[in-house]
Amino acid sequence: MSDPHAPARTSALAGTIAVSDAVELAVVERSGFVESRHAGAAIVLDPEGVVQVALGDVEAPILPRSSMKPLQALGCLTAGVTLEGEQLALSTASHSGTDRHAAVVREILATAGLGEDQLQCPPAWPGDTATRDELVRELGQPARVRMNCSGKHATMLLACSANGWETDSYLDPQHPLQVHIREVIERLTGTKISTTAIDGCGAPVYAMSLTALARAAHRIGTASERSPFALHRQAGALVRAVRENPWAIDGPGRPDTIAIERLGVFAKGGAEGIMIMTAPNGTTVALKTLDGSGRVATAVAITLLARAGALAAADVIATLAQLPLEITGGGRDVGRIRPTV
Numbered sequence: 001m002s003d004p005h006a007p008a009r010t011s012a013l014a015g016t017i018a019v020s021d022a023v024e025l026a027v028v029e030r031s032g033f034v035e036s037r038h039a040g041a042a043i044v045l046d047p048e049g050v051v052q053v054a055l056g057d058v059e060a061p062i063l064p065r066s067s068m069k070p071l072q073a074l075g076c077l078t079a080g081v082t083l084e085g086e087q088l089a090l091s092t093a094s095h096s097g098t099d100r101h102a103a104v105v106r107e108i109l110a111t112a113g114l115g116e117d118q119l120q121c122p123p124a125w126p127g128d129t130a131t132r133d134e135l136v137r138e139l140g141q142p143a144r145v146r147m148n149c150s151g152k153h154a155t156m157l158l159a160c161s162a163n164g165w166e167t168d169s170y171l172d173p174q175h176p177l178q179v180h181i182r183e184v185i186e187r188l189t190g191t192k193i194s195t196t197a198i199d200g201c202g203a204p205v206y207a208m209s210l211t212a213l214a215r216a217a218h219r220i221g222t223a224s225e226r227s228p229f230a231l232h233r234q235a236g237a238l239v240r241a242v243r244e245n246p247w248a249i250d251g252p253g254r255p256d257t258i259a260i261e262r263l264g265v266f267a268k269g270g271a272e273g274i275m276i277m278t279a280p281n282g283t284t285v286a287l288k289t290l291d292g293s294g295r296v297a298t299a300v301a302i303t304l305l306a307r308a309g310a311l312a313a314a315d316v317i318a319t320l321a322q323l324p325l326e327i328t329g330g331g332r333d334v335g336r337i338r339p340t341v
Contacts, residue, residue: 014195017041017290021057025289026296030327030335038296040273040289042341043214044308047222047282051211052308055341058214061207062288063197065270066094068205068213069152070220070238071188075181076155077234080162083108083155088241089248090151092268096251097126097146104248105145108154112161119144120171121153121201128251149201151248156203173204182206187231188216200271213276214286221266221278239266239278255298255323262319263311269297277301283310296337299323303339 022039029035041056064071073092077083083091086104095101109115124147126132135141144150156177160167165176172178173196182193185206195207223235242249243260249268250256259267259277267277273289275297285301299320306316327335 016062017057017060017288019290021060022290023056024340025055025287025300026337026339026341028327028335028337030329032335035327035335038273038289038291038293040287040291041210042285042287042300042304043210044304045214045218045284046308047310049215049218049222049282049284052283053304054211058210058286060209061195062210062213062274063199063205063207063272064213064276065199065205065272065274066149067217067268067270067274067276067286068185069094069149069270070235070268070276071185071216072152072181072203073155073238074188074220074231074235075184076159076177077238078184078231079159079177079180081155081159083158083241084237085241086245086248088238089245091155092238092242093151093249094148094256094269095151095248096128096131096254097124097148098128098131098251101151101248101251102143102145105150105154108151108158112154112158114157114161114167116143116145118157118167119147119150119153121147121149121203123147127254147201149199149203152203153201171202171204178204184231185216188219189213190215210286210288213274214284217266217268217276217278217286218282218284221284222282242266258322259298259302259319262322263302263315265302265305265311267298267301269294273297275301277305279305279308279310281310283308295324296339299325299337300339300341304341307341 026038043058044053046052069092123142189212191212193206199205220235223232225236246257246260272292278284305311325337
């Protein structure tokens, strides 16, 4: 099999949105002065999946990073994995590594008859500050099960176990599991994969346009568990699991969890400023910040959904107040990150 750590296989069109094709998405204000501007691109699909708003170049390729996890989770489900509730939510999570998150990941591994050593995501400290501090006091060490992608990796191993596929090379782009996942992603996005890169956790990540990513997010976010099609039923179950277990997909006090808890959206952020979000009525947003900063992604996404009429403005304002958007100076708030879309 090929080396999973080999350089990205790229097409002739390699690279994401050009600076000249980006638009302002948000600003950072300090003491009334605009200190920074976050530019990027975003697309909004209406409840029927028709493009409602396109800001910037939404056809340029982007790497979806962890916003691709719902697509990868569905690849595992269609390969024979059966998960429910918090385990299903963890399969698509970028979790904060709390003890509760780690326990659920271990449950998935136990179902596969495997242990933490079989995980091939890098060892990491928990993203949750309190959990990390407790581990430091106990002289703990970074662990693979604490890495934010460990739920995805455990689910991939479970899919291998269910099919009798070997597990040592489960991250190889040519492994039967990754080939199957890629085919499911192409089905959901409606586009052929031409560029493969390696994500931060070691798994393959595929370049696609924001339009294609939004199309996949819309199909997942509007899927019915009563559909005659197995993929749609599984997508509907995945969305329900996330909405019923918002703590699992991110963590207490973190942006994805806050948005899901307060607004009932299906949300999945990704590294380098990626976000997909589907409102309860099916309106869907996909966006990327050009500088790779994720600090504005949730705020911009819910603002776009509010302007599309998919979320109540008052609810969005209240949610924005809960997000970490404050700018401080001398230990007090002196400004705020503000969406400008």
